[in-house]
Amino acid sequence: MSSETATIAEVRTAAPIIHQHISPAPLIRSWRLEQELGLARGRRVWLKDYGWTPVGSFKLMGALNWMAANLERIGDRPVAAHSSGNFASGISFAGARYGKRVIVVMPDTAPEVKFNLTRSFGAEVRTYNIATDHQTGERDRLTRQIAEEEQAIQASPYDDPHVIAGNGVGGLEIVDELRRQHRTLSHFLCPVSGGGLMAGLALAIADGYPDAAIIGVEPAGADDFNRSLAAGERVRLDHPTSICDGLLSYDVGEYNWPILQKHVSTACSVPDEKTCQAMRWLYETHGLRTEPSGAIAVAAALTGKVSLEGEGDVVLVISGRNVDETAFREWIGTE
Missing domain, CATH: 3.40.50.1100 (Rossmann fold)
Structure with a gap:
């Protein structure tokens, strides 16, 4: 492993290690999201759903x-x-x-x-x-x-080159599947907390589709990465708050930051109420239960937080599904 941070070569090295233990999380086309977002005919929306892993997340x-x-x-x-x-x-x-x-x-x-x-x-x-x-x-x-x-x-949950490289294998899977279907990619949206997932995925997406816009999504009350991009350096939040319990790191990791700064063009923040609406939309439309952190990229797309103008497909990452039943029902408003 290189001394500075993970590289695309190390993501590729990690792939056979990961696939020795688990199958790739599915990349599923959402026709309903294509309609909801009003995309031009021929463009597709894909959900990379890590809820299918043995631990229900990436x-x-x-x-x-x-x-x-x-x-x-x-x-x-x-x-x-x-x-x-x-x-x-x-x-x-x-x-x-x-x-x-x-x-x-x-x-x-x-x-x-x-x-x-x-x-x-x-x-x-x-x-x-x-x-x-x-x-x-x-x-x-x-x-x-x-x-x-x-x-x-x-072991660090996110600030480690080996963790970044392992997470990046999911990005290789996305690129391989889209290429297999002869698709292009215009936008890639993924949650950001400590940055271990986004950094790994960004390495693979930028390598496979260098023209795609790679966009980070955070809760409005935990938007340290958005602030970091604006400041040009890592910004720490003293007390991040959100229902997205998986997105409450105080700052992005030291190893993650150079990758994010190089490859992630934009970040947006989403209020918790919009994340709840996205959770409900996914459940009612696709029968899909997600934890708040897992739904936030879909929330960003549904609420128009980022422009999806262009030509090519859109990939949204659903990072996890681990949510207690009572809380889930309360957040989607069906309790």
Whole structure:
């Protein structure tokens, strides 16, 4: 792995590692979205739906590649990580595949489905108070404490070249499938939090379709990447807030930033109420349950937050589906 950050070559190297464990998440055409967005005849909209993975999100891709790359360093030691929930189950899945003990630090408010998934693959879970973490730094302190006391190797959920490269394999899958169908690509929309997913996907999309607009989508209350693009440097938010629990990182990762700055042309922010409407639209139109973080790219398209003018297809990333039933019903307004 290069010393600076991930490259497209390293994304390609990660592909056989990922595909040894899981099948590609499907890329599904949405005729209904094409109609809803009023696209010109001949243009298509595709959903890359990571809800189909064994952990219900994209996070196991980076986790698998990180685990495979660090096996020798880990040895008999445990792996420690913090996560809002999806990387927790991803690294837990990777630990189960490679026979490694995993300890994860999760917020006390994480959805029950994310706790259950993480434990189902054998990880030990410890919690912290997310309401005060911006003041106490409890999440990072707990994770460091585990690393020190248990001699654990620490894994980042997003700020690591191996994680970026693993996540980027999904971008190769998108490019391969679109090319197989002789399609062009004009716009690619993906959620941004720490940037581990978008950085990996951006490497592959920019390589396969260099003229495509690569657009980041964030919650309005957690728009550090949008601010970072405007400032030309990484901007940290002290207290990001949103129902999108998977998109509440304080800033984008150090390894992610140069990739994002180079390849992501635009970012937009979406109010939570619009994300809820997109969740409802996906459920009523496609029977698809998504967590808020997973629906936000669709929300950006439906609300016209970005212009989709041009020629070529549009790809929207659905990053995950892990949401508790009660919360889901409340957010889509059917409780």
